[in-house]
Structure formats: structure tokens, C-alpha cells
């Protein structure tokens with residue numbers, strides 16, 4: 001990494017955030033995933049406008065950047081809610097009523113997986129295993145792992161979340 | 164004294180009971196070293212995990228850390244490879260390929276640059292041993308990778324960690340920083356002529372990037388597409404250069420092998436499965452978690468003796484071993500010993516050692532459907548049978564459970580599975596039929612009850 005920039009600088013230079021982050025990785029094309037992760041972390045999603053910027057910075061084609069962004073489930077093309085809840089829907093969680101929990105959550109938040117609540121507070125996403133399978137069912141609330149989730153525990157977690 | 168399972172809401176009463184002085188509490192489990200679950204394990208790889216401060220080099224070295232690397236630094240690459248070969252270590256990532264052979268290939272080939280890549284994508288449901296190594300004993304993984312670098316003549320390494328593991332990512336990054344400052348990484352390791360640097364790269368939520376060649380593409384900043392073999396990665400891997408690729412647990416087993424000798428490791432195990440495997444008990448199990456044991460332990464011992472049966476207390480019905488591409492195993496086969504060959508002979512796989520337990524509320528048709536659905540979601544898209552076949556598979560299973568020409572559609576499902584087995588480049592499409600066909604074979608009644616599924 002070279003050339004550190006503060007979040008504030010990044011925001012004031014938003015259209016340019018992509019090129020600033022790319023420079024941190026010396027504009028190396030093999031760091032594209034790292035760059036996209038950082039971009040999404042700092043801007044909230046991967047904006048359409050940053051794709052050509054990255055292509056130019058890394059000296060690869062726009063089609064290549066586009067291909068990568070669309071291939072990986074992690075990268076979001078649109079802004080997410082203020083919090084992201086990722087619910088595990090893989091086998092070990094299924095064995096502990098994970099699918100019932102998933103349905104209860106959809107009902108409670110009034111959204112389907114992949115959607116954001118009307119108030120913009122929570123984006124609900126599915127993941128396949130968080131490595132918390134011995135404390136299933138599990139989820140990530142923002143970056144925090146939580147195990148043994150019940151519909152009640154989920155409600156408590158949501159109330160605790162700052163709006 | 165150990166206490167658990169502890170929720171945040173238990174904190175106040177634990178303090179009131181003076182748990183830090185070993186006070187009595189309803190969650191008390193007694194002395195940690197006397198807990199049968201831990202006492203009866205054979206922890207070679209996980210010897211330190213949970214005992215040391217993960218980021219304390221001092222702790223690490225006090226309990227034998229870097230003894231293997233110190234020895235390796237005095238040996239030739241060929242001698243290290245021979246020691247690993249002699250241990251009988253086989254890849255812990257799923258395929259069980261002999262690690263020594265892989266390292267020898269990289270050692271023997273000449274190149275201006277070679278790489279060591281650690282596969283920490285751990286995408287299989289029911290597995291978390293890689294995560295535990297990275298969060299609980301990160302220097303052990305670093306040590307194993309440096310030994311691989313010295314053995315193969317590689318000076319640069321990458322750890323590809325799935326993005327679902329934020330804590331593991333941060334711990335590994337910190338550990339790399341600390342190890343570099345202490346000259347266990349970087350230029351002239353411990354004053355020798357060996358150099359090895361290490362970098363963490365994050366995955367981005369694609370299961371297929373656990374397949375080693377897709378992981379290489381991903382490490383190069385591309386879509387994770389599976390590459391045809393040959394060429395094998397040991398000859399043309401990352402950026403086209405010779406590359407040692409191993410799972411976290413394979414690298415983690417190496418420091419012990421170097422420190423204690425391949426022979427000591429080989430003394431554990433059965434048949435051609437040597438050493439120990441960190442089994443992971445997961446799903447509907449009373450006492451889940453990691454159980455490191457020599458190969459040869461039976462599924463029943465793992466689930467009943469260590470796991471204490473199902474969490475719900477209801478009868479056990481099915482066990483999936485080896486991740487989403489592993490077969491579902493019925494109760495009648497619980498006495499099978501955990502051994503690569505025994506499992507293969509039963510059309511099942513040990514894989515990464517994940518054991519997911521289901522009680523009698525499981526609907527095996529729904530599990531078979533999920534296997535196909537997962538393949539459809541995670542396919543890299545290169546092969547038609549995998550990309551399209553899996554979607555067709557979901558539809559056919561839906562028709563079977565709806566009672567629509569059941570016999571004809573069961574035949575069709577079998578055909579489809581065979582096409583996927585024959586026409587897929589990698590194990591994603593090639594092994595998805597395993598959970599599907601095992602579900603049909605052992606629980607045919609679940610594919611014959613339209614009302615239950617229709618109501619879902």
C-alpha cells in the first residue's frame with residue numbers, strides 16, 4: 001500500500017475514490033478484488049462510474065472490470081442500507097431450523113433476501129456458511145458474527161442496532 | 164475452570180459467582196483439561212489453540228512454535244520434502260492428494276519465481292477448522308507456509324481468505340506484521356539466506372474460488388473460472404509460475420512434522436490416511452465444535468461420544484460429511500471409520516472433515532433440492548451440465564415431490580446426475596450428484612410425500 005488518504009478526502013473526492021484506492025495498491029491489476037472491497041467499504045457500493053476509472057488505472061479492459069464486479073456475490077452495484085445482515089442458509093444452519101429463521105426474518109423486516117428495508121436501515125443478504133456451524137443458525141450483523149440465533153434473539157439484535 | 168455456553172446476558176451472574184476465581188455457577192464445566200470432549204482428543208495441530216494468546220510470539224514459542232521452521236532452515240529443500248512425504252500427509256482441503264508429491268514437483272522444477280498459496284476459502288458448510296487456526300494460532304499457518312517456501316524455493320506467498328471471515332482476516336494481517344518485524348518473514352529470515360514474504364487476499368463470496376485453479380484466477384484479480392488441467396498448478400500456477408497450493412490445515416500440520424519428524428506423525432491414523440484430522444461437529448449436535456483425532460475414529464464415536472447426540476434430543480436421521488458436495492450418510496453406516504478410502508468405497512467423502520448432523524425433522528428431498536440449487540448459484544458457468552443441469556435438477560426434484568410422473572422423473576434425475584458427473588470439469592458439477600443421489604438412495608420415502616413439501 002502506498003499513499004494513505006483519510007475517509008474525508010475520499011468523500012470530498014468521491015468520483016475519484018476509485019483511482020485513489022487503486023493507487024494504494026500500486027495500480028496492480030491482480031489487486032482488483034482488494035480494490036473493489038475497499039471501494040465498497042468506503043463508498044458503500046461499487047458505483048457504475050468507477051468501473052471505467054478502475055479499468056484505466058489498472059490498464060485492463062472495461063469488460064474485465066465489469067466481469068469481475070458481476071461475478072462475485074459480495075460486490076453491490078447499488079448502495080446498501082445503513083446495516084447489512086447476512087444470514088447463513090447453508091446445511092448446518094438448515095439443520096437447526098435456519099430456514100424457518102430466514103422466513104421469520106423476511107417477515108419481520110418486510111423484505112426478501114437481497115432487498116433493503118423501506119426505512120433504509122437494513123439490507124438483508126444470504127450467505128452460505130460463516131464457519132459458525134457448531135453454533136447454528138448463524139449470521140453476520142455488519143461485520144459481527146452471531147450464533148444460535150432465534151427469531152427472538154434477532155429482534156433484540158435489531159433493537160440494539162443504532163438506527 | 165471453564166464455563167459455557169455463555170451469552171452476554173450471563174456476564175453479571177458469572178461475575179457475581181466470581182468465575183475468575185473458579186466460583187460455582189450453573190454454566191460451570193469444571194476444569195478445562197478434564198472436560199472429556201477436550202481430554203479425549205489427539206491434538207497435534209491444535210495443541211496450542213485456545214491456550215495461547217493468538218498474537219503473542221512469546222506464547223507461541225514457549226509452546227514449541229517455530230521449532231519446525233528452525234529445523235527446516237538448516238535443511239535442504241529436498242530433505243524437507245522427504246520429511247513431509249514420509250509423514251504420509253495428504254491434502255486436508257478435500258481431495259486428499261499427497262502433500263509431499265506436490266511439494267516435490269515444485270522443488271524439482273526450475274523457475275525465476277515460485278509461489279506458495281494457502282487456500283483459506285473454507286466454503287464448505289460444516290467446516291470451521293481453518294478459521295480456528297487463523298484466529299487461534301495464526302503463527303502456525305505462517306510457519307507452515309514459510310517451511311513450504313523454503314522447501315520449494317518460493318519467496319512469495321498469498322493467503323486467500325474468504326470475506327465471510329472478517330476476524331480471521333484481521334488476525335492473519337496482524338500476525339504477518341508481527342512475524343515480519345521479528346524476522347520470521349521477509350528478507351533473510353532469522354539471518355539465513357532464505358526470504359519469504361506473505362500477503363493476505365480477500366475472497367468475495369464465491370464458493371467456486373475454493374477450487375484451486377479458480378482461486379488462482381481470483382488471486383490474479385479475475386473472475387474465478389476453473390482452469391483445465393494440465394497444466395497442473397505445481398508447474399504453471401499463479402501468474403503461470405510453479406505454485407504450491409495447500410489448504411490451511413495441510414500447512415498447519417507441517418510445523419509438527421518438521422519438529423517431531425514425519426515418523427511421529429505417521430504413527431497416527433489408519434491405512435493410507437495418516438496423522439490426525441480436525442473433525443468439525445456441526446449442525447444439530449448437542450456438543451458441537453472441533454475434535455482433532457487420528458483417522459480411523461468412527462462417525463458414531465464422533466457424534467455420540469464427543470457430540471452427545473442431537474441438540475434437539477430427537478433421533479438422528481442423516482449426516483452430511485465433507486461439505487455441500489459430500490454424501491448424506493444414513494444411520495446404518497455410522498460405524499464406518501473416518502478414512503479416505505473407506506469413505507470413497509461407500510460413495511462418500513471425508514473431505515475437509517465437516518460433519519453436519521440432522522435429526523428426524525429433516526426433509527431429504529429438500530436437502531437434495533438445495534444441493535442442486537447451491538450448484539446453480541455457485542457454478543462458475545464454464546460447463547453446461549453444471550450450469551444448466553443443476554437448474555434442471557431443481558425443477559425435476561420439484562416435479563418428483565409434487566408427484567408428477569414420479570418414476571419417469573426419478574430416472575431423469577439419475578440421467579441428469581450422470582451427465583453432470585461425466586461432463587463437468589471440476590468437482591462442483593462432478594460431485595453435486597453425491598448428496599442428491601445418496602438422498603434418493605437412502606431416503607426414498609421423502610421423495611414420495613407430495614403434501615408435506617407442497618405445503619412448504
Ligand SMILES: Cc1cc2nc3c(=O)[nH]c(=O)nc-3n(C[C@H](O)[C@H](O)[C@H](O)COP(=O)(O)O)c2cc1C
Nearest residue numbers: 254255256282284285286373374375409410413590
Ligand atoms: C468446488 C470446490 C471447492 C473447493 N473448496 C475448497 C476450499 O474451500 N478450501 C480448500 O482448501 N480446498 C478446496 N477445494 C479443493 C482445492 O481445489 C484443492 O484441492 C486444495 O486446495 C488443495 O490443497 P490440499 O492438497 O492441501 O488439500 C475445493 C474444490 C472444489 C472442486
Ligand code: SF4
Nearest residue numbers: 543545546549589592
Ligand atoms: S463443473 Fe461447474 S464449477 Fe466446475 S468448471 Fe464446470 S461449470 Fe465451473
Ligand code: FES
Nearest residue numbers: 088093130132133
Ligand atoms: S452452515 Fe451456517 S455457519 Fe456454517
